[in-house]
Amino acid sequence: MDEAGTEPVISLRKVSAELGARPVLRGIDLTVGRGEVVALLGANGSGKSTAVRSIIGQVPVSSGTIELFGTPRQSFRDWARLGYVPQRTTASGGVPSTVAEVVSSGRLSRTRFGAFRAADREAVRRALEQVGMADRAKDSAGALSGGQQQRVLIARALVAEPELLIMDEPMAGVDLGSQEVLARTLRGQVEAGTTVLLVLHELGPLEPLIDRAVVLRDGCVLHDGPPPRALGQHALPGHDHVHPHAPAGTGPIRTGLLS
Template sequence: MDSAPHDSTPAAVRLRCAQAAQGGRPVLRGIDLTVAPGEVVALLGANGSGKSTTIKTVIGSVPLTGGERELFGVPGQRFRDWHRIGYVPQRTTAAGGVPATVREVVATGRLAQHRLLPFRRKDRVAVDAALAAVGMLERAGDGVADLSGGQQQRVLIARALVGAPELLIMDEPMAGVDLASQQVLADTLREQVERGAAVLLVLHELGPLAPLIDRAVLLRDGLVVQDGPPAGSGHEHGHDGDHHQDHHHTEIRQGLLT
């Protein structure tokens, strides 16, 4: 169910028959997944279906045991331009137990562009812009440990955005987040898509992000079982095979409810 990019530009993400294991147990059993530049793709499915493992294979934190991975047309093992990717892990404390201010946490998102170079004025401007985008600029000097869960999630998103990534990957960014923060996330993602970024999300439900989703990919037992526009998105009309489409959207809706 691999969908090709819309033009000759290399896909931001391409997995071909990707297989992976964790703790010696097979988790992915042959995933095909493509995310084109400017495309928003949501990974859906029940707990244990392989959603988080899929994105961990994309960023290389879980190695493939079979299949292929490409980032921006470069084989995964040769990819080095990590500043092109912003990653928001599953919700944790943004400070990781280390005393840090909001600004300090977000500034670490610029490190991939520096190696050993000192921060410059444009880095400080980028940090302020990322904080403003998620509504946290006024809390820049506060300790991250003093923030609510939703505010900490905004900080992690700002850290991912600060390098103006071409690919934004988020693992359950809506989990346990208040409605106000969910709407901030939706508005922020809309701005990223408008500038041409690709987005890959793990979600349990689309919620306020529904209008932004181009494709919903439903996983089950480490395999892709459906891949297409989410039901009611307006993208699904004009295709042949109405019965298949109805079955497809039923599957996607079931994926959102698990």
């Protein structure tokens, strides 16, 4: 097997995409190597979520190519190798379900919709333990707090034991305790060799895990390299803002790695 970072798990070449008639991705290139942890950063509307949704096939591309594990996405069938956590939503999806039932649904790609076996039930238990929700297995998913529901969604992605984990804003709107649990869970996945692509508003507690940051602006890649050290939008490469203490008549002060 190739060393981490040398074998492409995700490859986007000159990918463009539109939502309605509005261009959202404008010819982006993005490669994620095996074992890498890559953060997609950028302001709201920069194209981060559209990029990951194009990777999993939820958004059609108007031009360019996408490959997963070296296979063109349109030909890719081994979806058990990929775990996906969408932007924060209710874990039950409006259908009355227990926590264990929600997580079990993520195992269907492994069972091929057949009967659950002991190994499958053990995988569900283990995934719930990883996110600190094993004691809530029989509870209604709809009765959980936002942070707990996010943990359940992550357990649902982990239960198939994916090689690639894609997470869209996993820390958004969850409490500090849940953020710490999620960071610890992700650290375990990274140590086990899982490749990770994260959409983040800021790095937060995940910062120590990030190998590379790809910053998008207006659907284009603005920066691909070491993650910004500071947090928040003011830390993003190419961010323009006017400081209230700037001398009168000066223009915006550009901050970030590309200044």
